[in-house]
Structures are given as C-alpha cells and as structure tokens.
Amino acid sequence: MTSSSRPGLPPAEVAPAGRPHTGRQRSEAARSAILNAALELLGDSGSAGLTIDAIAATAGVGKQTIYRWWPSKGAVVLEAMTERAGIEAPVPDCGSVTEDLTSFLAATFRNASKSSVSRKLRFVMAEAQHDPQTAEVLGEFTAERRNSLRVILERGQARNELSKAADVDLLIDQAFGFLWYRMLVGHAPLTRRMAKALAEGLVRQALVR
Amino acid sequence: MTSSSRPGLPPAEVAPAGRPHTGRQRSEAARSAILNAALELLGDSGSAGLTIDAIAATAGVGKQTIYRWWPSKGAVVLEAMTERAGIEAPVPDCGSVTEDLTSFLAATFRNASKSSVSRKLRFVMAEAQHDPQTAEVLGEFTAERRNSLRVILERGQARNELSKAADVDLLIDQAFGFLWYRMLVGHAPLTRRMAKALAEGLVRQALVR
Amino acid sequence: MTSSSRPGLPPAEVAPAGRPHTGRQRSEAARSAILNAALELLGDSGSAGLTIDAIAATAGVGKQTIYRWWPSKGAVVLEAMTERAGIEAPVPDCGSVTEDLTSFLAATFRNASKSSVSRKLRFVMAEAQHDPQTAEVLGEFTAERRNSLRVILERGQARNELSKAADVDLLIDQAFGFLWYRMLVGHAPLTRRMAKALAEGLVRQALVR
Amino acid sequence: MTSSSRPGLPPAEVAPAGRPHTGRQRSEAARSAILNAALELLGDSGSAGLTIDAIAATAGVGKQTIYRWWPSKGAVVLEAMTERAGIEAPVPDCGSVTEDLTSFLAATFRNASKSSVSRKLRFVMAEAQHDPQTAEVLGEFTAERRNSLRVILERGQARNELSKAADVDLLIDQAFGFLWYRMLVGHAPLTRRMAKALAEGLVRQALVR
DNA sequence: CCCTAAACGAGACGGTACGTCCGGTCTTAAT
DNA sequence: ATTAAGACCGGACGTACCGTCTCGTTTAGGG
Numbered sequence A, B, C, D: 001m002t003s004s005s006r007p008g009l010p011p012a013e014v015a016p017a018g019r020p021h022t023g024r025q026r027s028e029a030a031r032s033a034i035l036n037a038a039l040e041l042l043g044d045s046g047s048a049g050l051t052i053d054a055i056a057a058t059a060g061v062g063k064q065t066i067y068r069w070w071p072s073k074g075a076v077v078l079e080a081m082t083e084r085a086g087i088e089a090p091v092p093d094c095g096s097v098t099e100d101l102t103s104f105l106a107a108t109f110r111n112a113s114k115s116s117v118s119r120k121l122r123f124v125m126a127e128a129q130h131d132p133q134t135a136e137v138l139g140e141f142t143a144e145r146r147n148s149l150r151v152i153l154e155r156g157q158a159r160n161e162l163s164k165a166a167d168v169d170l171l172i173d174q175a176f177g178f179l180w181y182r183m184l185v186g187h188a189p190l191t192r193r194m195a196k197a198l199a200e201g202l203v204r205q206a207l208v209r
Numbered sequence E: 001c002c003c004t005a006a007a008c009g010a011g012a013c014g015g016t017a018c019g020t021c022c023g024g025t026c027t028t029a030a031t
Numbered sequence F: 001a002t003t004a005a006g007a008c009c010g011g012a013c014g015t016a017c018c019g020t021c022t023c024g025t026t027t028a029g030g031g
Helices: A028-045 A052-059 A063-069 A073-084 A097-113 A115-128 A132-158 A168-185 A192-206 B028-045 B052-059 B063-069 B073-084 B097-113 B115-128 B132-158 B168-185 B192-206 C028-045 C052-059 C063-069 C073-084 C097-113 C115-128 C132-158 C168-185 C192-206 D028-045 D052-059 D063-069 D073-084 D097-113 D115-128 D132-158 D168-185 D192-206
Strands: none
Touching (some): A028 A063, A052 A063, A097 A132, A097 A168, A097 A192, A115 A132, A168 B115, B028 B063, B028 B115, B052 B073, B097 B132, B115 B132, B132 B192, C028 C115, C073 C115, C073 C132, C115 D115, C115 D168, C132 D168, C168 D132, D028 D052, D052 D073, D097 D132, D097 D192
16 A cells, blocks of 8 residues: 555645645654554554544544544554555566465465464455445555456466466465455465465466466 | 354254253354344445444344354354355266366356445454364364365366376365455456466366376 | 231232132241341341342252242342341330330330441331332331331320320331441440430430420 | 532542543533433432433443543432532521521422432432442432531521520431431421421420530 | 143344443644 | 544343143042
8 A cells, every 4th residue: 555545644635735734743643652552552452442533542643533544443554554464475587487476375374374463364355345435444454465366367468478378366366365354254264284284276277278 | 064063052062961951042043143244234234334233123132132042243254255155166977087176166266246245254264263162163164165176276186187296285285376466466367267267276276297 | 017017928818709719828937037138138148149139049949949939139039038147136125215115115225236237227218219119118118117116205295194185106116217227327336324324315205394 | 419529520620640641531411311311210200210321322322431530320420410410408597506407408308308309319319329330329318418517507507596405406407307208208298387397396406404 | 541731941033232342533732 | 634532312132020821640528
C-alpha cells in the first residue's frame, strides 16, 4: 500500500489547492500509537478484546481520531500489518519457476504459520465478511499478493517453462486458496514441505506438454 | 452431521442409562423454528441482523432455549444449513476420476455460488475465527466435505488413474481452498468452467507418470 | 395462623364432599423441606439468593410443588417464620400495664434484633410492597400481633390504669411503627432499654388524667 | 438533598483540580428526562413496570446513561421524589410545640396519603431492603426528615414546654414509625385527625411534669 | 388387583429484565 | 482544525428467574 493510497490522509492533500490547509496537522504520533495498539491488542488477546475503545485507550487517543482516519477496525489492522509486519514475501528470481515458486510459497507459509501473523490475517478476513470497507482493503491487499505470484508464473511462461495456455489465475487461486483454507480452518499445518509439494504440483499442472 | 452428533440432544440419550431422563422433553417445534428463523434472517439481511435476540423473536422462542442447545450463533446456522440447505454435494461415480471430480466440483461450485448459500458459509467461517465453538462445528463440517473428495481421489488411485504417490490431502486442500478463497474474497466467480479447469488441473498434477 | 387457614391445603378439605379425595396425598416431607430451605437460604445470603428456583433445588423439590401450595415467595417465608421461628411474643400478665407492656416489647425487640429474624421480616415487608398476596399474609400476621398488644392495653383500661378515652390503635401503631421503622431503616438499635422507655412513654401518654 | 450531594456529578467537580475536566459534559436534559420517566412510570403502573429498560426507553436515553449516574433504581426514584415531589414538609413555627407538631405531622400525613407519593416511598423502602445503595440514600433522606422533627421538639424543650429529660429520638421514631407502618401495611388511614392525636400523644409523653 | 386420580421430582418452555459491553456520534477545552 | 477526553443514544450480549407446561413415576383410594 503506497503512502498516497493510505486511508485517512488529512484533507489538505485533497483540498482544491485554493485553501492550502488550516489548523492543526495530523499527528504522526497518534497514527503510529494507534497502529501499535492494534497490533499489540490483537497479539495479546486475539480478536476478542480488539475493540475501538480498547485501541483508543491503549494508544492514549480519542476514539474520534481513529474514526477520522480509518473507515473500520479491519482497515487499521491491515494497515498496521502491511506497514509493520513485513508480511509481503519478496518475489525471488532463482532461474527456474519451480524454485521461484517454492521459495515464494515457503516464505509466505513461514510467515502465515507465525501465530501472530495468522491471527491478524484471520481477523481481517473475518471482518471483511460483514464489513464492506474492510472487504475493500482486504481486496486490495490480496490483489497485490496475487500479482506477486502472477509475476513468477508469467515469467515461467515467458521462459517457456510453463505452457502459455495455462490459466494463471487458476494456479494462483489454488496456491492462496490452499494457504487461507489451512489458516482459517486450521486442520493442517503450513510447513515448508507443503510449500514445496504445492509448488511442484502447480508446476506439473502447467508444464508445457 | 448425523443425528447422533447433533448438538444439544436431551441428556437422556447421553446419560449413562442409570437415570433414563426425567422432565419435559426437548421441543422439536422450537428446534425447527429456531433453525428456520436463522436461515430466514440470514437470507433477509445478511450477517448483520442475525442476532440471538432476532432469532429468538422470529422463532417465537426464549433466548435461553437457544443457549440451552447450541453453543453459539455459528453452530445454529451451520446446523440449519447442513440440515436444510442440501449443501452437501453427492459423491458421483462416472467411471473416470476426471469426470467424477468435475461433476463433484461443479455441483459444489454451483451451490456455493448461490448467494444464499455463500452468505451462510461466509458467515460461519467468519464466526469461527473468533468463536472456538463455531470453529469446532465448522471443523467437523469441512472434514466431512474433505472426506467426500478423498473418496473420489482414492478411487482414482485404486483404479490406477492417479499416482499412488500423490498427496491426496494436498489436492483436496487445493480444491476446497480455491473454493473458499474465491467465496471469501469475492474477486472471481465460481463457474462450471472453473470447476472443470480445476478438476483437470488437479488430475494432471496427480497423474501416474 | 391456624392449621385450617394455612395456604395450600389439599382440595380434599375443600371439595364438595361428593368425591372425597383420590390420588396421592400432600407430602409433609416436601412441605417441611421447602420451609427449611426458605429459612436456610434467607439466613445464608439474605433476600438476594432467595429465589423459587433456589428453594426448589435446596429442598430437592419440583418448582410446581411450591406453586401448588403457596401463592408467593413471601407467603412461604412468612409461614416458615411463624411456624418455626417462634416469632410471636407471648402476652404476659404481670399485674401492671407498664410491666406487661415493657415485657412484651422487650421480648419483641429482642426477637427482632436477631439478624436472622429481622432479615426475614424485612424481606416479607419488602415483598408485600409489590405482591398483593404477600401483602395479605403480612396483613394477617401484623393484625394478629396488634391484637396481642391490644389485649394488654385494654386490660390496662379495664383495670383503670389507662384512660378509657385513650386511642388504643394509636398506641399500638406507635409501638409497632417504632419497631418496624428502626428495623427497616436501621439507623438505631432495638435494645431492652428502648423497649422500656417506649413502654413508659406510651403508658404516660394514655394515663388516666 | 443539596445540589452538591446529588449522586453522579461529573468528576470535574470532584477532581483534585489538577485536570479541570475534559470531554463532553453531563446532559441536564438526559438527567431530567430520566427523573421524569421514573416518576411517570411509577405513577402509571406502580412498582412493577418500573424497570431500568422502561425508564431508559421512556426517557429516550441509553441504559448506560442511567447506570453512569445512579447506583440503582431506588436512588433514581428517591432523587426524583425529593427534587420534584415537594415531599418535604416545612418546619412550622406557631408558638407552641403541640401546634407545630400537629401542623408538621398533618402536612406530612397529607402528603403520604396521596397514593402517588406513598407508592414512591413504599417502593424506595422495599428496594432498600435488598439494595444497600438504595438503603444508603434512603438513610440520608430519613435522617433529614428526622432532623426537621428534632428541630421542633428541641425548640419545645428550649421553651420549657417539653421536659429536658425526654428522649427526643424516641419520640421522633414513634412519629415516623407510625407513619411508615401505616403506609407499608395499609391497615389504617393517615388522616388529619390521626396527626393531631399523635401530636398530642407525643407531647403528653414528654411534658414537663 | 387393577383403575383412576392426584401429587411428586425433573426440567424444558416463552418471557422479561438485568447489568455490561461496544459502536458510532457528539461536545468540550486545549493545543 | 485537530487532539484527548468522555458523555451520549442505541442495541446485542449472555444470565438469572419467573410462572407454566409437560414428562414419567409414585402413591393413594375405590371398584
């Protein structure tokens, strides 16, 4: 998420330039206290206990200051996560699709199997199911993640490792679907071994025949 | 969910046979009014508006009667769904894995793309993220669904259509993962075409080589 | 309270004699278990905690068995008290009004200053304020107590110790009013000394002039 | 009850002056709507029907706003009564104790025999029996009332109409005891004639001999 | 010895109110 | 204009009791 798309920027940057900005400016201290508080509370007690009141109290901030800059709890958490938690696995380039894919998925799985990270992702996903605004932010986040994977797979096609006919979106959604499904249901772990097997499976599906 | 695992059966069926059961028996009318109310409310207004108070009022039932037999809202909805909504696709047997798989996934996708069904599933999944009791019921539900798929895939292995070495659980979680991921994030549809492509991809991934 | 006015006698004694009575008879064990339970609970936890459910559970009795024989909680407690607690001071005859009155009031005060007794009386009085049935039973109880005092005072008038013109009901209500007021508000104790002073005051008020 | 002892004043007036008070101030509109609602409900339906929910609904107020400022239903009613109902008879000064006393008691009885007032007093007394916080407020209220009467009686002693040796508290509790006893049990009325007789009786008890 | 009737322990039922929590809005005084 | 503080209305939560209503069982006459 780029700085300019961050929710809740002060109106000054949006104003029609006639009136440049008047009054007190947004407090960066408040902003970061809020993000910290959200992460901390979500770490401590899990989704319960993460209330707007609690965030405000923990951050030493008025509730209005939260509502002024974020549309919903989910947005706060997601912004906190993406900014702080280093949740976004980098796109590697090892020379082969299988290796790239394995490396990317392994990094992603490792992250997601940290309970602190998983707790946050699961929370945001749950919020998104009844809060359209969280759904939108989550939509942007997941789209970005899918793009990373698309880069890898399309490079594979370009190198002629994977069939041009392969449906890349199908592969992507299998990969992230697998990840989220295990995270959300919790019936099986997200190990490095699973990442490797999944990567190989996906490549086998899309191999040039 | 079999009748005997239904939550909240009267103690008689559970008691160690010493004391056979005394007192008034569970009212089937109340039970079914509650399930109906839950489905109706979830259909009308989506997850918001599905409150215990509303269910009780709609069903003409005391709140305690709900709490007596179900641990949580999610459990009510899930039981209502599994009992009423015919959500469970049957395990077909067409002679070939690809056909079986395609048919199974197509039926499942068709179901899940009905907004009435999807709304309920998404609601239960969201609930499960902060309510352990819903998580447990959802766990049972998803385990059953995975078993259906496992039957198909293991039949494929038995018929030597699929490699014995294939990791069946990996395939299963790719399939259901794909389904849930698209349902929950909503970035792409669940069409019959996707079901077919997914089925073929999974088979190709597990083919005897 | 005489035996025949005890609430909840079996209909047999009321039936029009055509059909004498058939079926199981009232269980004395249940009756006394209920009264015991009421006293015990009121002793333990004070008015809170004295619920019909609790009485039934403590007595090992179905709730219906309580509702069958008593119209209200207050009635149970009052019957328990009058039957068990020996709450009714006897009417003494010492030869002089002042002595009789002092003795009667002292006995009454001593009783009422036992917290176990006072708790019960205060409970019944509170109940009576919003439950007409308790109010009625309490009315009977207090009427009886007033009659005891009336006997003493009218004997005083007969002996020419007190003026025939004295308003006996006024004196009685001053005495019991004093008692209840201190019991209910709790701002001052009910000592033997107070009983004596009160008795003397009342006698002085009603002396033949 | 003076304004400064009114329960639930904003912390500002209580705070140690370090932080002068910040945030929205207590809404006088809400406060008075609550008191009105309490009186109205108690007038309409008697103690039943006077629930916190009903008060909040009638006053158009959140329940929390009630709980924020009053410890209990009884406290609300008592504050409403003392503030609105003009329940406190003034201390007259007619020149003679008997006249003062008669006038005071007659006014008090007239008030208490209005069913609207009596209903409220009886309600508060009943509440006080199982709610310590109501008991406390009621204690303050009755203490104040006793003080009014004490002023009259001590003036009588000062003027040498009443014996210096008379136990003033004994007389006071006979008077208010009489009042409350008849109000609570309801076996006899509180007429002007009774007020006069009571006043004369009490004076006769305490006359200089 | 059965038959009918009533009382029993148990406990589920529809309701009402409770007191708490939280959401989202608003009003202060201060910066 | 924004901030921390905090009161406001609204509404869902889960619990506790209420008084009623079945249940199956037990205990009495009366035929």
